[in-house]
Amino acid sequence: MSTNAGPTVAVKLFIDKEKQRVLFAESDKEFVDVLFSFLTLPLGAIVRLLGKQSGVGCLDEVYKSVESLGTEHFQTEACKTMLLRPLNAVASHFDRLKVKLDYTNPRSVYVCSSSCCERQFSLVPDVICKTCKGQLHNLLEPPSDHSATVGCDSDGAFVKSGQKLIITDDLQVAPASTCLVFSLLDKFGLNEKADIEEKFIDLNNKKVSLPTASLQLILSLLKRSLTSNEPLTGIYFDTLQETKDTHKFHVIKIKLIQTADSSTVLYAEVVQDFVDLLFGLLSVPLGSIIKAHGHWPPNGSVDNLYRGVDGSASGCIREGCKSLLLSPKLATFFGCSINALEAKELDPQVFLSINKCSLCYKLYLDCNNNTCTSCGASTYAFYCDEVDPKSAGGAHGTSGAYIKGGMRNFIVTNDLRVLHFSLANSLQILRASNILKEKLVEKELALDKTQSSPCIRFSLGHWALPAQVLKVLRAAVATREALSSALLPPKKKSHPHH
Structure with a gap:
């Protein structure tokens, strides 16, 4: 019909x-x-399509954090674009x-129009050419993918x-x-x-x-x-029913600001790797989340x-x-530096053929088009490799991180809102919580992805929490109090007296 x-x-x-x-x-x-x-x-596309009102755990706050965080915190400007529009x-x-x-x-395909570098392309806007350092900006519609038919x-x-x-x-x-x-x-x-x-x-x-x-x-x-x-x-x-509220993995260290009775987390003080882990969720397909966790929240x-x-x-x-x-894959180069969910990404494309007009320099992706439709001059073909948008120079083999490394600290709230660390932001969260600072303690956690039984050590205020990274990612889509749910000891159930 x-x-x-x-x-x-x-x-x-x-x-x-x-x-x-x-x-x-x-x-x-x-x-x-x-x-x-x-x-x-x-997941980032879902949040965007639903106007940042998906209601899925803390994902809306994660997405809004990417929006509000300055581009100086990302490896490249394209990294922010990749997370907001995966x-x-x-x-x-x-x-x-x-x-x-x-x-x-x-x-769409973005290529460099400069004659110095006719060997690069990207499917992501705002990517920098590794040769001339100019921005890839010519917008081209790619040919149909025959694999889909x-x-x-x-x-x-x-x-x-x-x-x-x-x-x-x-x-x-x-x-x-x-x-x-x-x-x-x-x-x-x-x-x-x-x-x-x-x-x-x-x-x-x-x-x-x-x-x-x-x-x-x-x-x-x-x-x-x-x-x-x-x-x-x-x-x-x-x-609408209202809801209630295979890569080597390195240890992530964070500082948790929580109540002394372990009833709630105020926020975590983290560095680049934990933020990259959270932001990377936005590029993971929904089906890969279900595969990793075995189910969606009930x-x-x-x-x-x-x-x-x-x-x-x-x-x-x-x-x-x-x-x-x-087992849906991530788009090429969209994986983050910490692949805790072990989701695979598409391999980069190589040797994409592009035709260029010898007179007016108009670009075409139709290799059979040997004549420019604008000026009638002949065209010639050249081949491009796909550029990594996360690399400032467009080179391959980067760490895969969206966020810059170095001495950068961030605040991650209980509902996974990410802010750059500052005294003003810390005080603002403390005041909004209505929790006296005397009731708060700081604990250092070492998070890894080991699937063994939990092992917790309390010496010098340090906890080692195996498998807690996966718990954080699961909590990010299941609850609006992700850090408390994933990182605090389970609350003891009260038993009635007989």
């Missing part, structure tokens, strides 16, 4: 009118493609989506064509069948005579049958998939999408696409 607003995706909702809930939905591959595309989105490693597959979630992440032309981005699919309210996906529908009716305690209403939602790039823009509806579904166990009911009835349902890829929806996935969804 199509309209003058572009391709349309029809979704049929089966609604229990009495209890005002969506039982399940039925659709073709197009809608499920959109749902599975959530798994490939970097690229999707499978962006080319989004060309097959009938309803696109993100139009603001074009696959492998298979039958009628297949979707990730899902095979040819069959109807059932999506439950908590986003479990499976091929439609009578047996499945009957089991769902039994699950809800309904029979064939129940008052079940069928409603169609027609999504396209302009409007939707409900009184909201199609994009807003998809964004709402994305947010609810992260924070609600009933996202379909939420978007239809507008009742107040969301997006992990049902993840399990469905190799479970109930396995037979519907296009050949070669399972790994893209179950």
Whole structure:
């Protein structure tokens, strides 16, 4: 189906009118493609798309910290751009989506226009040429990625064509069948005579049958998939559930300012490596987070999408696409210096062919175009290697860090807001907490990624907390008090007296 607003995706909702809930939905591959595309989105892209109101743990504060931190703290200006607008490693597959979630992440190529360096390119803006130190600034649209079109032309981005699919309210996906529908009716305690209403939602790039823009509806579904166990009911009835609140790894040392009774953390005093660890989360795809931790926090349902890829929806996935969804990679050069989650990134591209006009110097990525469309002169081809945006000189082999090293201290609050360290910032946090300084203590922690049983030593006020780095990253997406949750000893449960 199509309209003058572009391709349309029809979704049929089966609604229990009495209890005002969506039982399940039925659709073709197009809608499920959109749902599975959530798994490939970097966390920073999710936060940006949701207007820094994702409600996912402390991620909004991490993202806003990157925004507010001065560029002098980053290795390059491009590092900040990479974190605020992380690229999707499978962006080319989004060309097959009938309803696109993100139009603001074009696959563009930046090259240097100077004649001194025709051997470099980047997919990230604000990158500096390693030869002439000028900025790569010519914007070019790259050719289509043929890998995204492998298979039958009628297949979707990730899902095979040819069959109807059932999506439950908590986003479990499976091929439609009578047996499945009957089991769902039994699950809800309904029979064939129940008052079940069928409603169609027609999504396209302009409007939707409900009184909201199609994009807003998809964004709402994305947010609810992260924070609600009933996202379909939420978007239809507008009742969003409120939520309660293989690389060598080196030890990260931090100073924790906490209450003496270990009830809460005020803030941590850290250096570059801990900040890089937090900021690096923004470039990690959602599916990689679920893979690393085994699940999403229980107040969301997006992990049902993840399990469905190799479970109930396995037979519907296009050949070669399972790994893209179950182990999505980071875009090239988007990994941080501390790869605690062991997420892989795409290899750099080499020998990208670009045509250049010999007269007006216009650049083309179509190697078959031997004549300039502007002046008619002949063009010639040259080849470029991809530049590391994190390197001030554009060279390869950097540390992978977004943040500069050296004698730089930062403050990280309990909700993972990052500030440069200063007495003014420290006092401001202390005053806002309403905690007397006499009740605060400072403890030094050594964090590593060892998966052994916790070992804590208290000599000289030092703690050694194995596996706590992974706990911090897990807490960053699960709670708004990440440092207290991950770094303080578990609170003892009170037992009633008999």
